[in-house]
Amino acid sequence: MLIPSIDLMGGRIVQLVQGEKLKLAFDDFEYWIDRFSGYSTVQLIDLDAAMRQGDNTVLIEKIASRLPCQVGGGIRTPERAQELLGAGAHRVIVGSVLFRHDSVDTEVAAAFSSAIGADQFVASIDTKGGKVAVKGWKEQVSLTPEEAIAQLDPYCGAYLYTHVDTEGTLRGFPVERAETLHGLTTRRLIVAGGIREQAEIDALDRIGVDAVAGMAVYTGLLAT
Template identity: 30%
Template sequence: MLIPALDLINGAVVRLKQGDFAQQTTFHDDPLPVAKAYADAGAKWLHIVDLDGARDTAKRQLQLIQQLANATSMQCQVGGGIRTRDDVQDLLNAGVARVVIGSTAVKQPQLVQQWLRDFGPEAIVIAIDVNIDPEGRPFVAIDGWRETSELTLTEVLEPLLEAGCRHVLCTDISRDGMLSGCNVALYKQLKEEYPQVAWQASGGVAGLDDLHQLQFVNCDAAILGKALLTGKFTLEEALACWPNA
């Protein structure tokens, strides 16, 4: 799949550079026309990041998320500060198809394992955001990328696989919002080690060649954010080079 992304702050479509709220660019004041344009172009899924909810769960943009989830034929996956079972249930009740779990999967893996069992693997996406050390090891970042844990991607992922984890969104933080190209080698390695996982590549997509390279290494999906918003290519062009997207 190719999955266009909308990052939301105070109802507006924004992008952050490497997750830094001090480096914010606002692209659209209203995300609804953007979502409808993506649907009209042929997208089947929409990825929503509630950055307000990530910083303060009391400020979750649930009403807007519900509007987006029901405005088009696209299915939505939503992340940003998902910390409790009620957070998951509220989003599913709002019409979200998949809830994206990040830091909680690192900090409280047993809790997230239970959610995978209770809600089913198709309702949960595990987001694993990584910083690559000089030796090439991916260490998992948490709390909006403000902290890097001492856990590797493998150490976080394998207990969740035992609970049925199927969908994983992996971001190379160094590439996010940089339009510098994907870390194709990372996704190649992950797909070879865990072929049972449906991998979503996130961070750095800058051109159609990045999508061709991801396809070549059998990556299952790609998140398209800044490249679409800045006109590096159109969603129609991207879909044309990714069959069955």
């Protein structure tokens, strides 16, 4: 299943290459809300909040009230997760706060699961060079995605795995990584990072994995 992504930065919809270089920017929100209205899930990410440089709360709440969104970016407390669910989000994506230097903070994971329920808790596992990346992908921890899944599995209902090495590049997503990770859990697995064509989405769908796409959607490579 294709999940289109809306990434927000500085009050605009943007697409970055590997979380750093600005490639595309739009401010025609009504157009994209209308384009994505037929999807069962839309991914909505506050990049400013993720990078600890402000937030786009007003836009997040506006879009989440109109589209079936899983919302992420800078969610650091169960209270904030509850606020977003109250504003219309269907699920929340939690990332950096779940990780210590070399392990998952299971107390934090348990707190989110208790506060919002596992079904509404998506654990974000972003990786660069095979290790988990945190704080807007600026830092890494000594943990592989396989190790992260093993520790997070009792608490969340789904995983969002982002392959940062190919994010925004349109070079294609490494489907074999999705196969490996899917085999480690019975939770829903959603992947992102470099997806450029429908054939990739179909291949992922065949193994039961959902695909997030942004750059390919906004450049017209993928029809929506």
